[in-house]
């Protein structure tokens with residue numbers, strides 16, 4: 299058939315995966331079309347995810363810090379919050395970044411097509427135009443022909459089927475709207491997204507409950523890290539309901555009445571509770587089933603994920619997929635790296651460049667960060683995993699009570715932990731396999747541990763690397779020295 303537009307590469311979705319792929323491919327000389335249904339580029343991460351949440355978390359962290367200052371002799375008094383202005387700040391941050399992306403797309407001559415895309419064949423996508431700030435379809439359609447395609451259509455928040463359609467029930471996007479601060483808030487799901495948003499609302503004055511099916515909050519992180527966060531944050535919560543299922547909810551004039559059930563056979567259920575705001579943060583589901591992938595012959599799993607190989611190629615040779623839509627972990631930095639791989643493979647094949655064409659996603663580790671207060675960050679093998687899998691590790695743990703900088707900051711509750719291979723084959727010189735940090739700015743420091751893992755560093759490499767004093771990052775070097783047994787004097 300005839301097409302209204304054609305290109306070397308069509309990228310479906312302009313989140314961190316999509317725009318990174320489009321930009322890299324354009325830089326490599328390809329003619330690129332980027333299709334996005336929303337008014338701005340940046341996807342979930344920039345518009346309703348990573349960035350707006352961090353804008354609010356920064357303000358919350360400053361407020362919490364300031365409230366601790368009275369004990370140090372400087373009392374700022376009670377904060378006065380102008381929520382409209384705060385929301386405006388968050389919007390400015392988002393607009394600055396998404397506006398920057400639009401300029402970068404233009405500079406690279408990436409054609410941005412606004413609309414809802416769906417495959418109509420293995421080399422054609424139909425785009426139904428959307429307009430304004432809403433996703434209203436204008437009825438205008440165009441067909442784009444492509445030689446190659448990268449699917450980067452992302453994911454969306456999951457909803458519990460029995461949740462009433464009520465403005466007092468929100469997902470993370472609704473929570474980021476920050477319309478008002480509730481008195482009582484329920485966080486449904488004790489993962490990173492829920493706990494970050496809970497941190498913001500609690501600092502602004504809400505009392506929190508959290509309900510989680512599993513036996514602990516912030517799954518994936520080692521329990522010793524989470525324990526430090528939980529101890530510091532206990533005052534924010536009225537009820538932390540673990541091993542508990544949410545089974546019903548009803549909108550009443552007094553609030554959203556939520557009922558619970560024990561997730562354990564024979565366990566007792568907490569009493570029903572009424573909330574001013576319920577945040578659903580029970581996970582995200584991939585958008586694989588909403589793009590007519592079958593019309594292009596692309597396989598999609600029952601859950602909506604698109605399987606790919608290490609070059610990010612789907613079962614159809616010229617169609618690739620990246621980001622949240624290909625699987626866990628659903629993180630922006632993973633999407634960006636996958637994007638570069640897919641763009642390079644495609645450019646390499648089109649331009650006959652073998653080196654580019656052989657690009658592959660072979661990261662050893664992908665760091666995770668909860669931007670709570672304190673932050674919890676981890677990468678690679680965790681201690682809990684090592685135990686479960688019977689992997690022998692040597693641990694170097696450096697408590698921040700021994701860090702001059704943490705003490706000077708009045709925030710010495712954290713610690714840094716490194717895990718080294720202690721198998722007989724390592725002969726006492728095992729490489730670093732994983733690490734975790736809890737404390738202020740932990741997320742800004744975890745990248746060093748990721749680098750050490752990628753480089754195959756051992757405890758001596760890390761311990762002998764001179765870190766500046768006094769910094770929190772120094773704790774990584776000290777933890778390595780502890781593991782190596784050469785840590786004699788602490789700062």
Ligand code: FAD
Nearest residue numbers: 311313315335341342343347348415452621622628629630
């Ligand atoms: P998305 O960002 O989901 O982008 C997909 C894009 O495709 C969207 O813009 C969508 O509109 C578009 N699209 C989908 N279908 C179509 C279609 N048919 N036609 C046209 N366009 C379409 N990750 C981190 O690494 N760090 C964080 O701190 C962090 N914080 C988060 C906080 C929150 C509240 C949330 C919800 C997520 C957070 N994440 C964070 C996760 C992060 O946002 C995602 O991993 C990331 O956005 C995934 O990028 P992506 O490119 O795969 O997809």
